[in-house]
Amino acid sequence: MAAPCDPDQLEFALAVPFPSQWEASIAVRSLSPDREPRKGGITRTLSVTENILSVKWTADEARVLRVAIASFLDHLALVMETMDAFGQSVPQ
């Protein structure tokens, strides 16, 4: 998964398929507003192509990257559980 372009930077990419683009777009809008808590040392970009949510991190240190990914996965799981529990009634 890692393909560093800057030799000193770690990179991590994640692709998450959703049932449709509608759900993927909701997820990206729910997950984007909060920036990474640290001031520097890590960047995160989120995007949606069709039904796939793509996330890419670049970081200076593996430690920082690990924490960011772990917390993102917790957030992602919560958003998906919320959709499963409360999303059925609104097709669009």
Place this chain on the structure above:
Amino acid sequence: MTIVIGFEGSANKIGIGIVKDGEVLSNPRRTYITPPGQGFLPSETARHHRGAILTVLREALDEARLKPSDIDCVAYTKGPGMGAPLVTVALVARTVAQLWGKPLVGVNHCIGHIEMGRLITGANNPTVLYVSGGNTQVIAYSERRYRIFGETIDIAVGNCLDRFARVIKISNDPSPGYNIEQMAKKGKQYVELPYTVKGMDVSFSGILSFIEEAAHKMLSSGQCTAEDLCFSLQETLFSMLVEITERAMASLWLSGGPDCNLRLQEMMGVMCEERGARLFATDERFCIDNGAMIAQAGWEMFRVGQITELPDSWITQRYRTTWR
């Protein structure tokens, strides 16, 4: 008719409430309680909220007998509070707002307490003493805004009590403050503590350091009991709060004041009586963090057209009390 659902989770409670034009339709809540001697840490608290939030949301809707389509607006706590728990709650609020196609409103937690207090007590234009584990402020509405007239310059009064409870291993169930209040009733001896009012502001961290040291020495030598220390700490802290509230009132000629510690209410009552002011207090359903208070403040904001666009719906650990 406007129905607002409010999500609160800035500290160790996760609460979701539904308010319809001043009527609380449901207000379920869960509290993350840690063992004696331990406080609640951000990541563990967030984990607790993640585990409970969807159940609480289901309860809120069922109790209110509402469907998501009946709701007009989704309010959530934008701050202030602990980062990780705030994010957890904001994520669910943002997601359901989009799933249900409803506008989102980010609410200042402190304003939530004030608006709930106004709703429950019917107080028109109060001076508010807002005290909790994270905040200590004397607030009043002046010249088109809520303004802070006095506040703590270091830790909150609740934080001082909570941390003292940890030092002498008082239970966190239902809350350290409640248990200190019960023990204080059995205190017989007043242990002199520093008294640190600075104009309209107060400082608690030095009192905490002092009593931490005194507790170890005096308890082991049998000079006083844990109950005496609870009593002395409460009397000192609350006198300071009464003093700054009185000073704010003197400059405003108004009245008010919440919090569910009965001793604090009693002390405020005496002061208000001497000044010919009226004391309003709320009970634990509404003065402890809950979802309905966020719904109520959100209801007020939604009615005047203040909504939060998703890109602006980030949470913030620091957030001044200045809405309206």
